[in-house]
Amino acid sequence: MNQYVVVANNKQKKDIRLGFLLLSPALAVLTLFICIPGIMAAGLSFFNYRLGQTPQFAGFMNYVYLFQNPDFIISIIRNLIFVCIVVLLQLILGLAVSLLLAKNFKFQKFWVACLLTPMAISPAVASVIWRYLLNYNIGPINYLLGLIGLPRAQWLSHPILAFASICFVYIWQSTPHIIIALYPARLTIPETLYEAAYIDGANSFQSFRHITLPLLKPVIIIMTIFRIMISFRNFGLVWTLTRGGPNNATELASIFLYNEGFRYWRFGSASAVAMVLVLITVFISIKYIKSMQQSTFGA
Amino acid sequence: MKRFIFLMMALCLITPTITATGKPEVPIEKPEKLVVWCNTVHESVTNGTSRGGANLTAEFEKLYDVKIEWVPLAWDQMLEKIQLELTVSQGEPDVVFAVVDWATPAFLESFIDLSPYLKKNPIENMEDFSLGGINAFTLQGGLRFVPYRSNVQLMHYNKDLFDMYGLKEPKTMEELGEAAKKMTHTRADGAKVYGLAFIGSQTPLEIIRAFGGDVVDSDGKYVLNSSETRKAIAFMKDLYVAGAIPPNFESLTSANSRQLYVNGLIGMMFQGDNYYYQLNDSTKSGVAGKSWFASIPPSQDKSQQPGNVKLALWGAGIPKNAKKNTNDMAYEFIKFFTSRTNQLEMALNGNSPSRSIVYENEEYIKLAPYAEASLSSSPYAYPLIPAVNGIAEVMDAALEEISRAITGSKTIENALSDASKKILSILKREGIPQ
Structure with a gap:
């Protein structure tokens, strides 16, 4: 009996070793490019460090500076508003389009390809294209508005319009990410369920509420977590479109971080911003993951 | 004893062989190439591609037997790239071009003080350069950048x-x-x-x-x-x-x-x-x-x-973290391209000269009708932002x-x-x- 236990333990140990061996390349990459820079950034957030100068220990001063800086607080609030708007609209649009695509209609594959195109374009290229399209002086959108007798709009230079524009472009570019996850998930739902519901007298909305939504819920929650995390650290698109302007109206936390680090060269406080962003993202993600576990496996 | 005689003979044989290869008596480290981080215009005005004038890059390469590797950086990313490069222990560029607006004490601190070089191997007629520009490029009495290109608004x-x-x-x-x-x-x-x-x-x-x-x-x-x-x-x-x-x-x-x-x-x-x-x-x-x-x-x-x-003034400097064996050649580069003769040549290639005397040159005035207006504005021109x-x-x-x-x-x-x-x-x- 003991012999069997020893053999089983040895096999288990071997499996664990093999597991670690297979994981080691990924772990090495993660350690090198995520963990070590992360730890260094966390350490740097407790120092005053400017290029060419010796870092000086500052304790929590960088964090105190941040939380006393109204621009930072506003950028965090603005970022939360941005995330709420874009994630909500992406989900609604993504879900609607996925359900629509699941129906049978002509040129279905063509429309799927068209709808996924924005995701295939590099974010930098997409931003430059949109910056041109939305240009006040020479942009085609303003030109078209002029043709129908409407005044030109300051898409990227009016505080409210600029914020709306970055939300719009971001939603345009990232909604396909939702579609790509929800569309196949919707196709996996057996049609028999809908047929049974139809026979029982359920209407379309009831079918959606009691069949589609519960079965898509795990995917929706995962996509929500992904989109929150990705949207929260969105930088390139906003930087290319507005650089955080006009008058900081589109300055998200990532833009604030960039300015601290690479325009004002205060690496200590930039690292502190990064740490705050990580904490916020982790906090939101944990909440969502817990709710996903509860909904999938029960309390 | 036999070993000693063998060693002496070997030495006698080796020494003339080394001398015959033409190696200098006092070894001077001569780099194969000089890496220069610049904006596109800094390069184009030196190599004659701008207006078909003198090719000063080729002249310098021939004169000093060194290759210049111009690395043009996009304007909107230039400062960021330079700043990041200055943080590493040994940077890639041997010469860096910088605009005067960047010349904060923290930035200048990352560049070599050129005063010892200027004392040993002076750059002619430094009084031609705008005093405001020289002051902006000076930290604790030491000049860090030599004016290379000057733009008056x-x-x-x-x-x-x-x-x-x-x-x-x-x-x-x-x-x-x-x-x-x-x-x-x-x-x-x-x-x-x-x-x-x-x-x-x-x-x-x-x-x-x-x-x-x-x-x-x-x-x-x-x-x-x-x-x-x-x-x-x-x-x-x-x-x-x-x-x-x-x-x-x-x-x-x-x-x-x-x-x-x-x-x-x-x-x-x-x-x-x-x-x-x-x-x-x-x-x-x-x-x-x-x-x-x-x-x-x-x-x-x-x-x-x-x-x-507004005065937009570009200077050339040597980063402290540049390869040590290129410092002397980098200084020669700066001296060569900021000389009176070459500032004029570059001006005829489309550069805005950093030496005031070039604005008075008839050949240049013919080419640049704005020279007089620029010269009259230059006493009141200073960097847009203080460093x-x-x-x-x-x-x-x-x-x-x-x-x-x-x-x-x-x-x-x-x-x-x-x-x-x-x-x-x-x-x-x-x-x-x-």
């Missing part, structure tokens, strides 16, 4: 528009404002033509200067809260309300404004003097042959003529509040009061006494 204007509205070259900022309002109109094709290009990150500071104000002085003392600044902001607000400047000025860049100008959508704009060529290049400009220039005028309250203008630590943040705060005052989202008084609070706290944090 001029007012470029569309002659056709001036003729159409019967306008004369403005001699004061107030006249300029009136001219801008008069020539603002909507073309027959529906396109709006603005009197004055207005770059949100630049023009407000230039106009404030023309009125005799500033944000901080060269020592970092806060001076924005002055009557001159109030007048300047009121002047700009007036232009904004009259629609004489593009309403999207906050997001308008220098390149955007040139694009509008060459399409005939702008009457006047402040740009570097040598943009004259580009604006009159028939292959790129719709207003070629119609674009002329004048000095940027001061406010009518100021007797000085012309007004204080003090924290200046980027100070300027952001100032411009944010100024643009709020211009657009009317704040009163001038409130905007200046908010700017004072922000800027003084930044300067205090940077330890700059007020």
Whole structure:
């Protein structure tokens, strides 16, 4: 009996070793490019460090500076508003389009390809294209508005319009990410369920509420977590479109971080911003993951 | 003993062999190549590609038996790339070009003090360089960059528009404002033509200067809260309300404004003097042959003529983290390209010379009709922003509040009061006494 236990333990140990061996390349990459820079950034957030100068220990001063800086607080609030708007609209649009695509209609594959195109374009290229399209002086959108007798709009230079524009472009570019996850998930739902519901007298909305939504819920929650995390650290698109302007109206936390680090060269406080962003993202993600576990496996 | 004799014989054989290969008696480390981080124009004006003039890169390579590897960096990423490179233990560039606006003490600290080189192997006639530029590139008495290219800001204007509205070259900022309002109109094709290009990150500071104000002085003392600044902001607000400047000025860049100008959508704009060529290049400009220039005028309250203008000055320096064996050659590079002869050659290739004497050269004047205007403005030209630590943040705060005052989202008084609070706290944090 003991012999069997020893053999089983040895096999288990071997499996664990093999597991670690297979994981080691990924772990090495993660350690090198995520963990070590992360730890260094966390350490740097407790120092005053400017290029060419010796870092000086500052304790929590960088964090105190941040939380006393109204621009930072506003950028965090603005970022939360941005995330709420874009994630909500992406989900609604993504879900609607996925359900629509699941129906049978002509040129279905063509429309799927068209709808996924924005995701295939590099974010930098997409931003430059949109910056041109939305240009006040020479942009085609303003030109078209002029043709129908409407005044030109300051898409990227009016505080409210600029914020709306970055939300719009971001939603345009990232909604396909939702579609790509929800569309196949919707196709996996057996049609028999809908047929049974139809026979029982359920209407379309009831079918959606009691069949589609519960079965898509795990995917929706995962996509929500992904989109929150990705949207929260969105930088390139906003930087290319507005650089955080006009008058900081589109300055998200990532833009604030960039300015601290690479325009004002205060690496200590930039690292502190990064740490705050990580904490916020982790906090939101944990909440969502817990709710996903509860909904999938029960309390 | 046998071993000793063998060793001596071997030495006798080896020594003449080494001497015969031509190695110098005093070994001088000669690098194979010199890596130069620059902006595209710095390279093009040296190698004759700009206007088909002298190829100074080839000359230098031949003279010093070294290869120059020019690495042109995009303007909008240049500072960031350089700053990051300066943080590594051994950087790639042996020579770096920098604009005077970047020359904060923290930045200059990362570059070699050229004084010992200048003492040992002087650069001729240093008095040709603008004193303001030399001072801006000096840290603790040591020069870190030698001026290489200098751009004085001029007012470029569309002659056709001036003729159409019967306008004369403005001699004061107030006249300029009136001219801008008069020539603002909507073309027959529906396109709006603005009197004055207005770059949100630049023009407000230039106009404030023309009125005799500033944000901080060269020592970092806060001076924005002055009557001159109030007048300047009121002047700009007036232009904004009259629609004489593009309403999207906050997001308008220098390149955007040139694009509008060459399409005939702008009457006047402040740009570097040598943009004259580009604006009159028939292959790129719709207003070629119609674009002329004048000095940027001061406010009518100021007797000085012309007004204080922006000086964009580029210098070449040697990073402290450059390869040590390239330092001497890097200095030779700087000395070679900033000499009187080569500054003239480069000017004929399209460079804006950093030596004032070149502006008096007849050959150059023939090529650059703006030379006289540039020379007359140069005593009043200085970097747009003083090189003090924290200046980027100070300027952001100032411009944010100024643009709020211009657009009317704040009163001038409130905007200046908010700017004072922000800027003084930044300067205090940077330890700059007020």
